[in-house]
Amino acid sequence: MSSEDIKNKLTERGLKVTPQRMAILEAIYNLKNHPTAENIIDYIKKMHPNIATGTVYKVLGALVDNRLVKKVKTENDIMRYDGVMKSHHHLYCMESDVIKDYVDEELDELLQNYFEKKNLPGFKIEDIVLQVKGTFNK
Amino acid sequence: MSSEDIKNKLTERGLKVTPQRMAILEAIYNLKNHPTAENIIDYIKKMHPNIATGTVYKVLGALVDNRLVKKVKTENDIMRYDGVMKSHHHLYCMESDVIKDYVDEELDELLQNYFEKKNLPGFKIEDIVLQVKGTFNK
DNA sequence: TATCTAAATGAGAATTATTCTCTTTTAGGA
DNA sequence: TCCTAAAAGAGAATAATTCTCATTTAGATA
Ligand SMILES: [Mn+2]
Ligand SMILES: [Mn+2]
Ligand SMILES: [Zn+2]
Ligand SMILES: [Zn+2]
Numbered sequence: 001m002s003s004e005d006i007k008n009k010l011t012e013r014g015l016k017v018t019p020q021r022m023a024i025l026e027a028i029y030n031l032k033n034h035p036t037a038e039n040i041i042d043y044i045k046k047m048h049p050n051i052a053t054g055t056v057y058k059v060l061g062a063l064v065d066n067r068l069v070k071k072v073k074t075e076n077d078i079m080r081y082d083g084v085m086k087s088h089h090h091l092y093c094m095e096s097d098v099i100k101d102y103v104d105e106e107l108d109e110l111l112q113n114y115f116e117k118k119n120l121p122g123f124k125i126e127d128i129v130l131q132v133k134g135t136f137n138k
Numbered sequence: 139m140s141s142e143d144i145k146n147k148l149t150e151r152g153l154k155v156t157p158q159r160m161a162i163l164e165a166i167y168n169l170k171n172h173p174t175a176e177n178i179i180d181y182i183k184k185m186h187p188n189i190a191t192g193t194v195y196k197v198l199g200a201l202v203d204n205r206l207v208k209k210v211k212t213e214n215d216i217m218r219y220d221g222v223m224k225s226h227h228h229l230y231c232m233e234s235d236v237i238k239d240y241v242d243e244e245l246d247e248l249l250q251n252y253f254e255k256k257n258l259p260g261f262k263i264e265d266i267v268l269q270v271k272g273t274f275n276k
Numbered sequence: 277t278a279t280c281t282a283a284a285t286g287a288g289a290a291t292t293a294t295t296c297t298c299t300t301t302t303a304g305g306a
Numbered sequence: 307t308c309c310t311a312a313a314a315g316a317g318a319a320t321a322a323t324t325c326t327c328a329t330t331t332a333g334a335t336a
Binding site: 071073074075076077078079091094100102104106107110114118120122123124125126127128129130131132133134135136137 | 209211212213214215216217229232238240242244245248252256258260261262263264265266267268269270271272273274275
């Protein structure tokens with residue numbers, strides 16, 4: 001993803017283009033694997049040593065609100081972020097803190113068909129994310 | 139679930155039976171809907187006003203370690219707990235903080251069959267939990 | 277291009293969920 | 307009943323995140 005692409009993403013959503021926002025989006029795309037705010041801050045500080053922690057959190061909030069980034073649910077109180085916006089699933093490693101993306105359109109279709117028939121009374125489904133818990137074999 | 143049942147659960151896992159542990163497990167079973175530590179503390183304080191916050195967190199940790207309780211993943215940094223130990227799924231309401239259990243053995247079988255054929259190379263699956271995001275219609 | 281201003285950032289304090297430390301109490305086996 | 311390792315209580319400490327407010331800046335406008 002080029003600088004120009006990142007800039008366009010911000011503009012499309014009506015967000016002002018600032019060096020901080022550019023750097024944070026770029027960090028998320030480059031770091032991959034669902035970085036924490038701290039991961040992002042460490043990464044950015046190399047090129048952009050004066051960024052304020054509060055700014056990173058505020059920008060992350062704005063990016064989430066504007067659907068440029070997603071929060072990833074975890075089992076502790078450290079939030080993680082995801083730059084992959086198309087609906088996809090996650091493999092959670094129980095032995096490390098690795099969360100790997102899992103894209104499977106065949107599965108998505110299977111699930112969609114399943115829930116079209118069996119519609120849950122009283123609940124309107126927007127999105128389904130599988131948390132696949134296990135271990136990566138070494 | 140009777141007091142005696144709760145006591146037995148603790149004993150089976152080799153945990154000492156204390157009033158605090160009894161109260162915390164009972165709170166989780168009675169509150170349902172995936173309470174936070176704070177929900178549990180508020181509930182317990184009615185009958186047990188002197189319980190220490192740190193004790194509640196320590197007990198919750200022990201219950202999780204001993205598989206009497208599960209953590210529930212959420213999108214913010216407040217942990218929630220689940221007394222339903224059999225594998226099941228969750229409906230996340232996007233408009234409130236309600237997380238409802240979703241039990242569906244037909245679906246579980248479907249998923250199990252699916253992943254028996256398509257085994258993910260390099261990953262050993264232990265458990266699959268669907269996060270179904272949507273809204274409860276009013 | 278220069279000006280203007282609402283919005284964004286920086287710095288650091290505040291908040292808050294959770295963990296830690298240390299003393300006292302207690303469950304449960306001997 | 308005694309004994310002791312484990313658990314609980316009190317409160318301080320930690321750490322992720324949020325807040326406040328002074329300063330800067332993006333980008334619309336003239
Ligand atoms: Mn927090
Ligand atoms: Mn925290
Ligand atoms: Zn992802
Ligand atoms: Zn549940």
